[in-house]
Amino acid sequence: MTTLAGRGSSPTLDEVAELAGVSRATVSRVVNGSPKVRPEARRAVEAAVAQLHYVPNPMARSLVTRRTDTIALVLSESNAQVFSDPFFARVFRELSESLADTEMNLVLLAARGEREQEKVGRFVRQGHVDGVVLVSPHRDDTLPRMLDEAGVPLVLSGRPPDGRDLCYVDADNTGGARTATEHLLGSGRRRVATVTGPQDMIAGLDRHAGYREALEAAGLPVDERLVAEGDFTEAGGARAMAALLERAPDLDAVFVASDPMAVGALRALREAGRTVPGDVAVVGFDDAAVAATCDPPLTTVAQPLEDMTRLMKELLLSQVEGQEGVRARVCPTRLVRRASA
Amino acid sequence: MTTLAGRGSSPTLDEVAELAGVSRATVSRVVNGSPKVRPEARRAVEAAVAQLHYVPNPMARSLVTRRTDTIALVLSESNAQVFSDPFFARVFRELSESLADTEMNLVLLAARGEREQEKVGRFVRQGHVDGVVLVSPHRDDTLPRMLDEAGVPLVLSGRPPDGRDLCYVDADNTGGARTATEHLLGSGRRRVATVTGPQDMIAGLDRHAGYREALEAAGLPVDERLVAEGDFTEAGGARAMAALLERAPDLDAVFVASDPMAVGALRALREAGRTVPGDVAVVGFDDAAVAATCDPPLTTVAQPLEDMTRLMKELLLSQVEGQEGVRARVCPTRLVRRASA
C-alpha cells in the first residue's frame, strides 16, 4: 500500500510541512502550541493544516510521548444491576463533563467476570490509558491490587478494602450513617432499626458501622433484631423492611442504607399499614433523584458527589503529571431533611 | 531518559530477541502466531517472553498495522437518565461479554452535550478505535452523520433517523407495537389508548406508528384523546396515564411504549381506582426486569436483545475485516403474556 496524500489515508506531518514550506519540526511545534514560532510561519502552517484537514496520529505521538491523553473509568462489578446504579451513572457523567474542556478523553471499561477483569488489566498494563479511576465496591475485589501493581496512576472511588495504601476519594459513609441515626434518635425515636447494604460491600459495611456508633454513643444497646441486610435494590429494601417488621413490630424508626432500598421500605411500611413518619421515621442514603419524588419525600444523606468527582479528577491528573500528592480524601456528607423523618 | 531494560519501562522486542538469540522479526512472528517458525526457535522466544514479562507496545503496533483492536460503544444522549436505562445497560453488557473471548477490547464513550459529541468525533476520527456501535435514540442527532463521514466502521443500534443508508440493527418496534395493540383488540377491548414515548425519539415514533396501524387494520378510528406522550420514565408514564384517564374515562385498555412507563401507568390506574386487567388491560414494551416483578405482572413486548447484540458485533467485525456485507437487520419481537392483559 502506498500512502497517497488526500486519498482516504489522512495527511501526515510531512505533507503539511511541504505545503506550508517549513520543516516537520516547525509544524509539530505549531500543532503543539510551542511559542517559539514566528507568527508568519505559524500562519502558514495553520493554513496548511486547515486545507489538508490534518489530524495528528495519536499512536505515533503516544509512541514517543508515552502519553495517550486518555483516562479510564473502570467499573469492577459482577452484578449487572449496579451498572445502572444512579450513583455510578453520576460519577461517570460528572467526570465526563469535567474532562470535557480538557484535552483528556474518558473511556468507560466494564470488568464483570474474571475474564473481563483480566482484559481490563491487560488493557491498562499495555499503556492504553494514562490513568484510571476505579469504582470497586466489593470487599474481596482483586482489581485494585492488580491495577496498583500495573503501576498506572490510580484513584479509587471509595476507600480500598484491606487498608492498602491506595489513593482514593470517598464520602464519609460512616459519619453520614451516624448523623442519620442520630437524627432519628434526636427526634425521640428509641427503637431505631436499619436496613444495611450488602455486608460484602464497603459502603454497606461503613454505613452499618455508623449506625452502630450512633447507638453506642447514645448508650443504647444494638438489638440484632433491628438489623436486616438488603442488597441496595428497591425490592431488597422492601423485603428487608418486611422482615424487620416481622421480627420487631415495635420499631419506630429505620435508617436505610440507600435510597432505592428506602423506597422499597416505604412501600413495605405502607403495605403493613404503618404511616411515615407518624409510626415509623425513615432516613435513606445517597440523595438519589427518587428521594425527592417519592411519597413521602425522603430525608436522606447526601454525598458531595460533584466535589468528590472533581477531587478524583484532580488527584488522578496530578499523578499523571508525575506529582505524588495527597493520597486520600474523605468528604463530609450532609443530611437532607424532607418529610420522612 | 535512557531506556533501561527491566527498570520500570517494559522490555522491547529487541531485548527479547537478544535473550532468545534470534532476530526481532522472529520474535514478532512468534508473538503474532505466525506458523513459519521452527519449534525450537519458538520455544526459545516463548521462554524469553515469559522471563522478561514482555508485553507488546500496542501503540507501536497500531502505528504500523493501523488497527487498535478496540471498538467503542458510543451513547449519544443528552438526557442523563438514559444512561441508566436498562435497555442500554444490557446492550453494553452483552456486547462486553461477547467480546470477552475475542482479542477486541470494548470501551464506552458518552456523548452528551455538543462538546462531548465533538470530542467523541475527534477521538474516533483520530483512529483510536477500529469501529463503533452507536446508540443514538434521538431523531435530530448529528452524531450518526458525523461518525459515518469519519469513515470508520459503524453499526447503529436502532434504525437511523433520516433514512440514511447506514448499517444498523433494530427491533421491529412498529411490528411489536402492532402486535401488542392487536392483542388488546383481540381480547375484546374497544377503547384502546396509548402512552407513547417521546416523539423526537425513533423508538417512540415507531411504536406509536405500530399502535395506529393496528387500529386502522381493525377499522377503528384513531381518537387523539386516547393518545398521550410520555418520556420513557416511570413518573412520565404515571402522568400520561392520569391525563388519559381525565380525557377519556371510558378507555378499557392501554398500550404503553415502555415498561418503566407502564409501571407508572399501573400506579396511576390504581390510584384512580381502576383494576388491571379488569377495568383496563395494559401492555408494556421491552420486557424489562421490572415487568415480571410488578403488580400485576406486565404483559409486554420482548426484543431479542441477545440476538441483536450478537448481530451488531458480527456486522461491525465484518466491516472491520473489510467486508461490506449486510447493511441492516430488523429483528422480530415477541409478545410475553403475563397478568396485565
Add this chain to the structure above:
DNA sequence: GCCGGTCGTGAGAGCGCTTTCACGCCGGAC
C-alpha cells in the same frame, strides 16, 4: 568592529513494532 546571547529553524535520531525482501539451507527430482 567584535562578541555573547537570544531566537527561530531544520536535520536527524529515535519511539517499538510489522513486513518485505533476499539469502542460506536442505531435501528431492533428474
Add this chain to the structure above:
DNA sequence: GTCCGGCGTGAAAGCGCTCTCACGACCGGC
C-alpha cells in the same frame, strides 16, 4: 552431481510523530 523449490531467518525500511541539537540570523553592549 546439479538444479529447483520451499522454508526459516535476519537485515532493513518504514509507520508518523517528538525533541535534541546545531546552526545561522540578528540584536545590543562594549
